Amino acid sequence: MSLFAPADGIPEDPVTGGAHTALTPYWPARLGRADLSGRAVTVVGGSLLSKAHDAAGAS
Structure with missing residues (x-):
């Protein structure tokens, strides 16, 4: 969830991570590593x- 309210002093978050969260399980097997970086x-x-972690929480 992304929340911003400029009138209340909460600026927009430029990177919410929603797409990165969805793609993180996809790339590790193809790239051969669990640590990934992304740029908006x-x-x-x-x-x-x-x-990326497996279902048991291991990386």
Whole structure:
């Protein structure tokens, strides 16, 4: 969930991570690593780090 309320002093988060969260389970098997990084290429921009875990919580 992303929340912003500029009138209340909560600015918009430039990177919510929604797409990255959905893609994190997909890429590790194809790239051969659990640690991934992503970048939102927008005017504001931002970076994310994610780590894939199996169902038991191991990376």
